[in-house]
Amino acid sequence: MCGRYTLTNPDPGAIxxxxxxxxxxxxxxxxxxxxxxxxxxLAVRRTEDGKRDLGRLRWGLVPGRWAEKRSGRPLINARAxxxxxxxxxxxxxxxxxxxxxxxxxxxxxxxxxxxxxxxxSRPKAELFAFAGLWAELEGEAETIHSCAIVxxxxxxxxxxxxxxxxxxxxRDSESAWLDPAAKACALAKLLAPAPVxxxxxxxxxxxxxxxxxxxPQLLEPPLNLF
Numbered sequence: 001m002c003g004r005y006t007l008t009n010p011d012p013g014a015i016x017x018x019x020x021x022x023x024x025x026x027x028x029x030x031x032x033x034x035x036x037x038x039x040x041x042l043a044v045r046r047t048e049d050g051k052r053d054l055g056r057l058r059w060g061l062v063p064g065r066w067a068e069k070r071s072g073r074p075l076i077n078a079r080a081x082x083x084x085x086x087x088x089x090x091x092x093x094x095x096x097x098x099x100x101x102x103x104x105x106x107x108x109x110x111x112x113x114x115x116x117x118x119x120x121s122r123p124k125a126e127l128f129a130f131a132g133l134w135a136e137l138e139g140e141a142e143t144i145h146s147c148a149i150v151x152x153x154x155x156x157x158x159x160x161x162x163x164x165x166x167x168x169x170x171r172d173s174e175s176a177w178l179d180p181a182a183k184a185c186a187l188a189k190l191l192a193p194a195p196v197x198x199x200x201x202x203x204x205x206x207x208x209x210x211x212x213x214x215x216p217q218l219l220e221p222p223l224n225l226f
Contacts, residue, residue, distance in 0.1 A: 001077045002149045002166035005105035007032045018127045019044050025054050033218040036211040037076045043147055044099040046178040061148035063088045063135045078133055080152040080167055080191035084184055092133035097177055099129035106208055109161045117208045120199045129174055131167040155193045167191045
């Protein structure tokens with residue numbers, strides 16, 4: 001699964017170039033080292049005229065009227081293998097896909113010391129995109145725009161730590177993921193584990209366990225490794 005992630009350098013120019021956004025797209029985002037469920041998160045969506053737009057969605061999918069009869073934890077993750085069959089995700093997979101910009105994510109490794117947070121990132125903390133789904137639910141007071149991160153089988157790097165990982169799209173496949181005419185079978189092929197050398201890991205401090213904590217200190221190594 002993916003329960004926390006980072007966007008530590010949301011430089012507007014870099015984000016516009018990386019995600020092919022127009023100069024007119026406004027980006028006002030602070031560095032974030034501990035993005036958690038229910039937080040507002042940046043997401044790239046395709047507009048009706050084929051361009052890309054950047055907005056904020058609540059992390060935790062509220063899948064339309066289907067969700068009104070159910071309760072429980074937010075649907076922060078969607079399994080790639082069941083996107084076409086799960087009622088909560090089926091419509092969004094068919095009609096409402098998005099890119100969720102990030103530069104790292106956390107998982108927790110269990111060993112003799114307990115559960116230890118691990119930060120996974122690209123070399124040099126490069127920007128990348130999670131495959132995302134979004135939904136819209138109109139309410140009496142407001143319209144909720146929400147999202148979930150798609151997960152897939154893990155790479156060899158992550159497998160000893162967790163049996164799932166967020167689906168990280170290659171840059172070449174991002175346009176296909178946003179394409180409203182894309183077929184389900186073609187989209188499914190995009191949700192493969194990242195190449196083995198695409199990610200590196202770092203054990204970090206326990207501060208990330210507290211969702212109220214944020215800042216670069218979260219990526220520092222723990223003071224006591226033993």
